[in-house]
Amino acid sequence: MLTSVLLPFIAALFIPLISKWKEKVHTGIFVTLIPLAVFIYFIQFIGAGFEPVTREYSWIPSMNMNILFHLDGLSLLFLLLISGIGTLVAFYSIYYLHTSEQLGQFYVFFLLFMGSMLGVVLSDNVYVLYTFWEFTSLSSFLLIGFWNHRERSRYGALKSMLITVFGGLSLLGGLIFMQVITGTASIQGMIEQQELILNHEYFPMILTFLLLGAFTKSAQFPFHIWLPDAMEAPTPVSAYLHSATMVKAGLFLIARFSPMLTGSEWFFLFVSGFGIITLCWGSYMAVRQTDLKAILAFSTISQLGMIMAMLGFGTDMAIFAAVFHILNHATFKGSLFMVAGIVDHETGTRDIRNLGGLMTFLPITATLAVIASFSMAGVPLPFLNGFYSKELFFDASIHFNEGAQGAVAIMQSILPYLAVIGSIFTFVYSMYFFFGTFRGESNMDKLPKKPHEAPIGMLVAPAVLVLGVIVIGLFPELINQPFISHAADSIKAGDIDKSISFWHGIKLPLIMSLAVLAFGTILALSRPKWQGVYRILPGKLSLNSFYDGTVKRTETYSTAITNGYMNGSLARYVRLIIGAIIIVTFSIMAITGSFTISNEDLSALTAPEIFIALTMVIAAVGTIITNNRIAAILILGVVGYGLAILFVLYRAPDLALTQLIIETVTVALFLLAFYHMPQLEKKTETKRKKSLNLTIAIGFGALMSMIGISAHSSKAFDSISDYFLKTSHSLGGGDNVVNVILVDMRGLDTVLEITVLGIAAFAIYGLVRLRRHKDEEG
Amino acid sequence: MEIIMSVLAGILFATGIYNILQKQMLRIIIGTALVSHGAHLFILTMAGLKRGAPPILTEGIEDYADPLPQALILTSIVISFGVTSLLLVLAYRASRITGTDNMEELRGNEHE
Numbered sequence: 001m002l003t004s005v006l007l008p009f010i011a012a013l014f015i016p017l018i019s020k021w022k023e024k025v026h027t028g029i030f031v032t033l034i035p036l037a038v039f040i041y042f043i044q045f046i047g048a049g050f051e052p053v054t055r056e057y058s059w060i061p062s063m064n065m066n067i068l069f070h071l072d073g074l075s076l077l078f079l080l081l082i083s084g085i086g087t088l089v090a091f092y093s094i095y096y097l098h099t100s101e102q103l104g105q106f107y108v109f110f111l112l113f114m115g116s117m118l119g120v121v122l123s124d125n126v127y128v129l130y131t132f133w134e135f136t137s138l139s140s141f142l143l144i145g146f147w148n149h150r151e152r153s154r155y156g157a158l159k160s161m162l163i164t165v166f167g168g169l170s171l172l173g174g175l176i177f178m179q180v181i182t183g184t185a186s187i188q189g190m191i192e193q194q195e196l197i198l199n200h201e202y203f204p205m206i207l208t209f210l211l212l213g214a215f216t217k218s219a220q221f222p223f224h225i226w227l228p229d230a231m232e233a234p235t236p237v238s239a240y241l242h243s244a245t246m247v248k249a250g251l252f253l254i255a256r257f258s259p260m261l262t263g264s265e266w267f268f269l270f271v272s273g274f275g276i277i278t279l280c281w282g283s284y285m286a287v288r289q290t291d292l293k294a295i296l297a298f299s300t301i302s303q304l305g306m307i308m309a310m311l312g313f314g315t316d317m318a319i320f321a322a323v324f325h326i327l328n329h330a331t332f333k334g335s336l337f338m339v340a341g342i343v344d345h346e347t348g349t350r351d352i353r354n355l356g357g358l359m360t361f362l363p364i365t366a367t368l369a370v371i372a373s374f375s376m377a378g379v380p381l382p383f384l385n386g387f388y389s390k391e392l393f394f395d396a397s398i399h400f401n402e403g404a405q406g407a408v409a410i411m412q413s414i415l416p417y418l419a420v421i422g423s424i425f426t427f428v429y430s431m432y433f434f435f436g437t438f439r440g441e442s443n444m445d446k447l448p449k450k451p452h453e454a455p456i457g458m459l460v461a462p463a464v465l466v467l468g469v470i471v472i473g474l475f476p477e478l479i480n481q482p483f484i485s486h487a488a489d490s491i492k493a494g495d496i497d498k499s500i501s502f503w504h505g506i507k508l509p510l511i512m513s514l515a516v517l518a519f520g521t522i523l524a525l526s527r528p529k530w531q532g533v534y535r536i537l538p539g540k541l542s543l544n545s546f547y548d549g550t551v552k553r554t555e556t557y558s559t560a561i562t563n564g565y566m567n568g569s570l571a572r573y574v575r576l577i578i579g580a581i582i583i584v585t586f587s588i589m590a591i592t593g594s595f596t597i598s599n600e601d602l603s604a605l606t607a608p609e610i611f612i613a614l615t616m617v618i619a620a621v622g623t624i625i626t627n628n629r630i631a632a633i634l635i636l637g638v639v640g641y642g643l644a645i646l647f648v649l650y651r652a653p654d655l656a657l658t659q660l661i662i663e664t665v666t667v668a669l670f671l672l673a674f675y676h677m678p679q680l681e682k683k684t685e686t687k688r689k690k691s692l693n694l695t696i697a698i699g700f701g702a703l704m705s706m707i708g709i710s711a712h713s714s715k716a717f718d719s720i721s722d723y724f725l726k727t728s729h730s731l732g733g734g735d736n737v738v739n740v741i742l743v744d745m746r747g748l749d750t751v752l753e754i755t756v757l758g759i760a761a762f763a764i765y766g767l768v769r770l771r772r773h774k775d776e777e778g
Numbered sequence: 779m780e781i782i783m784s785v786l787a788g789i790l791f792a793t794g795i796y797n798i799l800q801k802q803m804l805r806i807i808i809g810t811a812l813v814s815h816g817a818h819l820f821i822l823t824m825a826g827l828k829r830g831a832p833p834i835l836t837e838g839i840e841d842y843a844d845p846l847p848q849a850l851i852l853t854s855i856v857i858s859f860g861v862t863s864l865l866l867v868l869a870y871r872a873s874r875i876t877g878t879d880n881m882e883e884l885r886g887n888e889h890e
Contacts, residue, residue, distance in 0.1 A: 568885040571799050578795060603779040603827045613786045620793040623808055636808050639790070643815050650822060651832040651843040655851055662859045666811065673866045674804070676874065693799040701792025708784030708820055719825065721844045728835060728845075735835040737845040742852060753853050760860035764867045 001055045001069050004038050005122060008115030012108045019104030027103045028094035035086030035114060042079045045071065050486050054124070054188075064185045070124035073486025074255055077323065078121035078248070081330050085244045086114050088461035092338055093236040095458040096345065106146060106234070113139035117245050121252055125185050126175040133171065133217075136246050137164040143241060144233040156229035159547070163226045167216025171253070174209030177202055187256060194260045204266070210257060211270055218250025220308060221278040224301045225543050231293040235341030238293060243300050243333040248326060251304065254311045255322070255491045262314040265408050271312030273411065276418045278305025283425035287432060287527065288534045292340040292350040295433050296333065299376065302426060303329050306393060309415075313396050316492060321392030323487045327479070328385040328472065332372040335465035336433070339369045342458055343437060348448030352432075357442025361451040364459055366438040368466045375469050377430035377520070378423060380513055385472040387513070394419060394509035420512055427520030432527065575696055582699045585707075595706055598713040609649055616642040633670040637663060654738045783823040790816030803869040803879040807862065814858040818851045 011034045019027045045053075052072040059067045071079075090110070097103060116139060119132030137160075145157030179185050181200055182193045190197065197203060214220075219227040230242050241247070254271060261267040282302025289295045307329070310322035342365050343358065344350045359366045374381065378390030397419045400412045444450070472479060523530070565576070589595050619638035626632050640663030647656035724737055724745060732740035742750050790812050797809025825847035833845035873879040 570881050571801065574795075574798055597781070601826070602781065605779055605782070609779065610782065613782060616786060617789050620790055620812060623812065624793055624796055629804060632805070632808060636811055639812065639815055643819060646819065647822075650827055651830060652822070652848045652851075653832050653834070655822075655848055655855070658852055658855050662855055666859060666862060669863050669866050670804075670807075673870045676870050693796055697792045697796035697799065700795050701788040701790075703788075704791045704816070704820065705784045705788030708787060708823060709781055711824060712780050712784065712826070719844055719846065721846045724845055725833065725835070725842055737833040737835065737842070738848045738852065741845055741849040746849065749849075749853050753856050756857050757860045760864045763864055767867045767871050 001053070001071065001122065002057050002067065004041050005069075005115060005118045007038060008034055008111040008118070012111040012115070015107045015111065016104045019107070023099060026094050026099060027107050028090055028097070031107045031111065032087055032090040032094070034111065035083045035090060038118065039080065039083035039087055042076065042083060045076055046080075046482050048482050050076070050482070052490070059128070064179070065127045066125060067123075067128050068125040068186055069122045070186075070188060071122060072490040073483075073488070074252070074323075074490045075121045077327065077483070077487040078245075078252055079118060081248075081327070082114060082117050082121070082245050085240060085330060085334050085465075088334070088464055089236045089240040092239070092341070092458060092461035093234075095455055096236055096341055097234065102146075106143075109139050109142040109146070110237075110240075113143065113241065113246070117249070120249055124187050126179060126187060126190075127185055129187070130168070130172050130175055133213075133249065134165070134168050136249060137161065137168055137217075140164070140230070140241055140246055143237045144230045146234055146237070147232070150232065152229075153232040156226070156232040160226040160230050162551075163216050163223055167213045167223065170209045170216075171213025174206045174213065177206045177209065181206075191257075191260045194263065197260060198263050203264070207261065207264065207266055207270070210253070210261075211274075214250035214253045215274060216250070217253070218247050218304050218308065219278075219301050220250070220274050220305060221281050221301075222543055224278060224282065225547055227301055228289075228294050228297040231291070231297050235293070235337060235344065238296075239334050239337030239341070242297065243337055244330040247300060247304055248307075248330075251307050251311065251322075251326065254308065255319075258311060258314065258319075258491055268312050268314060269407060269411060272309045272415065273312070275305045275307070275309030275312055276415060276422070278302065279309060279422035280418055280425070281305075283422050283429060285538075286429040287425060288531075290352050292343060292352055292355075292433070292437065293337070295352070295429055296336055296340060299336075299426070299429060299433075300329075300333060302422060303333065303376075306419075306422065309419075310393060310396055311491075313400070315396060315399065316488075317392060317399060318396035319492050320484070320488045321389055321396050323484055323491065324392065325389035327484065328375070328389045328469075331465045331468040331472065332375045332386060335368060335372045335462040335469070336376065338458075338462040338465070339365055339372065342454045342462070345458070346449065346454055347451045349446075352436045354443065354446040355437045356440040357438070358451060359438040360442075362438070362453055365454060365462075368459070368462045369434055369438060371466050371469055372462075373430045373434040375473070377427040378513065378516065379427075380510075380517065381473075383470050383473040385469050385476070388473070388476055390423060391509050391513060394423075394512045398508055416512070420516060423512075423516045424519045424523065427516055428524045428527065431520070431524040435524075571693075575692070578696050578700050582696065582703055585703055586699075589706070589710075594710060596710050596713045601712075609646065612642050612645050612649075629674055630671070633667060633674060636670070637667040640666070652738075654736070779827050780823055783819060783827065787816045787820040787823060790819065801881050803873065803881060806881070807865050807869060810865065811858075811862055814854070814862075818854060821847050821851050821854070 011031070015027065015031070018030055050073065052070065054071070055069045057067040057069075059065050090107075093106075093110075097106065113136060116132045116135030120129060120136060123129035123132060141157050141161040144160055145153050147153045148157075178190050178197060181197055181202070182190045184190060184193075197206065200206075216223040227242060227247065231238055233242070258267075279302045282298045282300075282305055286295050286298035286302065289298060303325070307322050307325050310318040310325070313319075340350060342362070343355065346362060346365075347355065347358070349355065371384070375384040375386035378384075378386045380387050394416070397416045565572075616639050619635045619642065622635040623632050623639075626635065640659065644656050644659040644663065647653075647659055724741055728737045728740045729735060732744040734740040734744070794809045794812030794816060797805045797812060800806065800809070825844040830841040830843045831839045833842045833848065835842075869879065872884065876884060878884065
């Protein structure tokens with residue numbers, strides 16, 4: 001089982017080598033074999049007596065992350081969809097993509113996507129699931145931007161990336177919550193502890209996170225906006241990712257967790273509510289589009305909404321219908337995308353306004369299109385699978401557990417009406433898609449190419465899918481017992497015994513279907529007359545412009561914020577740093593009440609020290625006041641010499657010596673620099689800035705004084721200097737204790753201090769001697 | 779006495795910071811020199827300003843000033859001297875190359 005997931009990844013490694021000789025053999029031929037092999041491997045599990053299989057492979061056991069695969073009916077359904085449609089799409093792409101394209105890249109991304117999608121549906125460990133989940137986002141991003149020289153492709157790729165990764169990160173949050181609550185990273189293990197999660201105080205958050213992940217991936221309202229822009233991808237990609245597989249990952253996630261979540265009425269309200277809104281909005285918007293692929297994109301959105309709504313209903317019939325429709329939608333939508341690709345390929349345009357009357361030129365394609373689009377519309381014909389799932393959908397929407405209260409009851413009463421409205425528009429756009437392209441007047445002069453039937457190889461894949469539509473339509477029981485019922489069982493965790501039959505007798509669902517047919521036909525025929533309604537809704541309330549605005553505003557505001565505080569002025573940064581130090585330290589002092597002042601342990605006041613201290617204060621303030629730079633330098637010297645005298649008074653002869661010498665040299669250096677530098681002038685500052693500077697400076701000074709006083713007033717323990725005094729002679733062999741400390745006891749400090757001086761000397765030498773600018777020679 | 783010395787150190791810090799907040803490079807360097815003076819005084823004060831003999835061992839004297847902060851300050855003086863002189867030469871070079879010693883004018887290009 002691990003091999004089947006790893007096979008596409010391993011194959012992706014070898015694609016660049018194979019694609020070298022693409023001129024002789026199209027790379028797609030090799031690629032087709034890989035999903036085919038996976039498909040053949042998984043088809044052996046089909047059968048009436050299927051039992052779930054679990055496999056575990058060690059990855060990071062210490063962090064609860066093992067590659068844990070759980071193959072049940074639901075994963076099997078998805079696995080067969082992914083590998084089966086993958087085979088067809090790969091085959092189709094052989095004819096669709098010319099060898100002048102970057103085939104190597106395309107197939108590497110394609111296989112990467114397929115492998116990660118297989119991983120998503122097989123994973124039972126939530127972290128492994130998330131890993132594969134993000135891989136699908138990433139490979140989808142690469143595939144949408146495949147023609148990266150086009151601006152629209154890059155825009156679409158970025159948009160889908162931002163939205164799906166936003167959802168993916170939310171999902172990760174929800175998964176982590178659940179893992180922490182239940183103590184297990186296995187989904188089956190979490191489902192067993194259902195009560196624990198449902199009754200947990202964080203349950204609303206978990207539900208929100210999971211739904212965000214599923215809704216963004218499955219293009220539910222209002223996150224559906226990325227899907228129409230993802231149509232910039234090559235058509236095989238649209239057919240595969242954006243109709244059959246990746247957009248169903250969100251549905252898969254909801255289905256996977258629904259044994260756990262169906263107990264909550266919030267789950268019902270959100271999933272059904274957003275699903276049904278998506279159904280109506282998607283089908284309503286699809287009628288407005290003029291690009292074939294955009295019609296199909298909105299159609300996908302609305303069909304996904306329908307499945308999502310059914311998963312939210314949670315009744316036996318709804319679950320069964322949802323699973324059934326996942327399969328049906330994959331068959332007819334995949335083939336419709338390929339039909340759109342053929343039309344594009346053969347006429348050079350996908351704009352439905354320029355198309356029309358293609359039936360005579362593309363008879364086979366038209367036949368495939370009519371079956372698929374009628375199935376999508378749910379036309380009541382016994383060989384169309386779309387009809388059955390629509391019928392089941394209506395049935396599910398009216399059969400609910402009675403006696404519900406409050407919001408749930410209101411929701412249940414409006415659901416059937418919304419379902420019918422959504423289906424009417426579904427009917428309208430399906431007809432619009434088919435008749436707009438293949439019937440009506442043909443305007444040959446507007447087409448870039450002269451249309452003719454597609455090569456037979458290109459028709460094989462849609463033909464196989466349409467064959468699927470008919471076979472499921474004619475013999476629904478054939479796939480029901482061995483296949484679909486297992487998938488429904490694993491969602492509902494119980495036995496669902498449903499049989500599908502064409503004729504139920506005249507019941508409410510059939511009447512609803514007939515109403516859809518009648519109203520749909522009227523609306524489809526009168527479509528040009530009511531097109532103006534789109535100017536009212538959505539009108540200016542476009543979600544796309546909201547998204548674009550948000551992206552743009554985020555950039556503008558963050559630039560404004562960065563430019564606001566990073567203006568390049570050194571003084572401002574110093575103000576910020578010192579200001580932050582003052583505020584933080586004063587707050588801590590105030591909160592902990594740590595400022596203390598005590599009179600104990602103080603030395604006596606003496607006149608000379610006070611006199612010197614006063615002199616130093618006057619000198620220090622003088623450096624600020626004076627405008628004369630030589631005066632400023634000399635006054636600075638006064639401070640330094642004052643300090644030296646303090647060192648003398650406080651019995652520190654070595655310090656006094658050093659301080660005197662260094663101060664002298666520094667003043668000399670200052671004077672040297674002064675000779676070359678411009679005159680000190682009073683730079684005019686605004687009053688506000690001046691008082692701000694003054695406040696910060698005084699605040700910092702006061703802060704340091706207070707720290708000094710408090711620290712001195714609360715001595716924790718004695719100094720270790722007694723040791724130095726006692727052992728200086730015996731161990732160090734010297735009587736000058738300071739010098740013994742410097743070169744003997746703490747000699748390493750001295751070595752590094754010498755290094756500092758050396759580096760400074762070299763740097764100064766370099767600065768003075770090395771000149772790059774010729775204009776300052778001399 | 780320690781309280782007065784703490785206040786003095788605080789005043790040295792305050793004047794130093796005020797100088798650093800100015801625009802001219804020479805003033806900024808004067809400010810750093812003042813701050814380092816303040817720091818040295820601070821270290822010395824923190825050890826206690828008890829009167830004892832200078833820490834040079836002599837027969838018959840028991841009470842000495844604390845030698846450890848003195849060693850620390852000695853190291854610090856040398857390092858701050860190295861840094862100050864480097865700063866001075868940097869300021870000298872910068873004003874030679876750019877023709878100004880006003881920090882507000884030394885901002886580089888708009889989009890760097």
